[in-house]
Amino acid sequence: MKREILTYPHPVLAEKAKPVAEITDEVRRLAEDMAETMYADKGVGLAAPQVGESVCLIVVDVTDDDGAYQGLMTLVNPEIVSREGEVESEEGCLSVPSARYTVRRAERVTVRGTDLDGKEVAVEADELLAICLQHEIDHLDGKIILDYQSRLKRALYDKKVKKWEKTRKN
Numbered sequence: 001m002k003r004e005i006l007t008y009p010h011p012v013l014a015e016k017a018k019p020v021a022e023i024t025d026e027v028r029r030l031a032e033d034m035a036e037t038m039y040a041d042k043g044v045g046l047a048a049p050q051v052g053e054s055v056c057l058i059v060v061d062v063t064d065d066d067g068a069y070q071g072l073m074t075l076v077n078p079e080i081v082s083r084e085g086e087v088e089s090e091e092g093c094l095s096v097p098s099a100r101y102t103v104r105r106a107e108r109v110t111v112r113g114t115d116l117d118g119k120e121v122a123v124e125a126d127e128l129l130a131i132c133l134q135h136e137i138d139h140l141d142g143k144i145i146l147d148y149q150s151r152l153k154r155a156l157y158d159k160k161v162k163k164w165e166k167t168r169k170n
Contacts, residue, residue, distance in 0.1 A: 003037045003051040005094045008144060009161065013095055017047075017054045017140040020076045023118050027057065031074045031116055034059045043094045045132040047139030050095050058136040062128045075121065078113035078137055080106075089131050093145050099157055103148045105134045 006012055020027055030053055038046040038059055048057040056077045063071050085107030092100045108126040111133050115121050125133055138144070146154050 001033050001036065002040050003033050005037060005041060005046075005050050006052055008096050008146060008157075010095075012049050012052055012054055013139070013144055014142045015049065015054050016142045017049050017056045019056050023076060023114070023116055027055075027076070028116050030055075031057060031059060035061075035072055035074070038094075041094055044128070045136040046094065047136045049139050049142075056140050058133075058140070060129070060132050060136060062132050073123070074116055075111065075113035075123075076116065078111050078133070078140070080109050080134065080137060081112050081122075082110040084108040087131070091131065091135060091145050093135070095139075096145055096157070098160070099145070101145050101149055101153065103131075103135075103145055105131055109133060111137070 030048060030051075034046045034048065034051060034057070037051060038044070038061070044062045045058065045060040048055045057074070058078055059072065059074050061072045083106035086104060087107040088102050088104050090100050091103050107130065108124070109130045111123045111125065113121055123129075123133065135145070138147075146157060149157075
């Protein structure tokens with residue numbers, strides 16, 4: 001089932017998500033819903049807080065037209081265990097609509113978590129996959145791409161949001 005994606009400044013997006021204690025059918029359903037939502041909105045990653053569930057669960061699919069990468073990846077309680085290098089990239093976010101910002105991140109990461117069968121998984125990533133994993137894990141820590149921007153850029157985006165809200169009310 002496709003879910004609504006929460007957008008900034010929704011308070012859930014600023015909360016630290018809670019670890020998933022047990023992988024239940026409910027967690028598996030949430031992961032399915034998140035994947036469906038991500039694909040429907042043409043994203044490459046989605047974290048549970050973005051659909052209003054403050055738990056540590058992400059889905060990612062950065063498969064390109066050449067079939068690089070492995071397709072849909074679901075990680076429960078993911079954490080970055082190592083970082084190497086540094087890279088700047090332009091990122092967008094489904095929860096920060098109509099915005100793209102440059103963000104500095106690690107060039108390569110190793111992420112550990114579990115899959116939906118409860119098996120421990122380690123993912124060594126670089127390029128777009130590394131960026132996407134860091135972006136989604138940020139959501140679990142209550143961080144969004146605006147948190148990496150200057151006060152001026154954030155204020156300009158806040159002004160846009162207020163204008164959109166005013167337009168929606170009329």
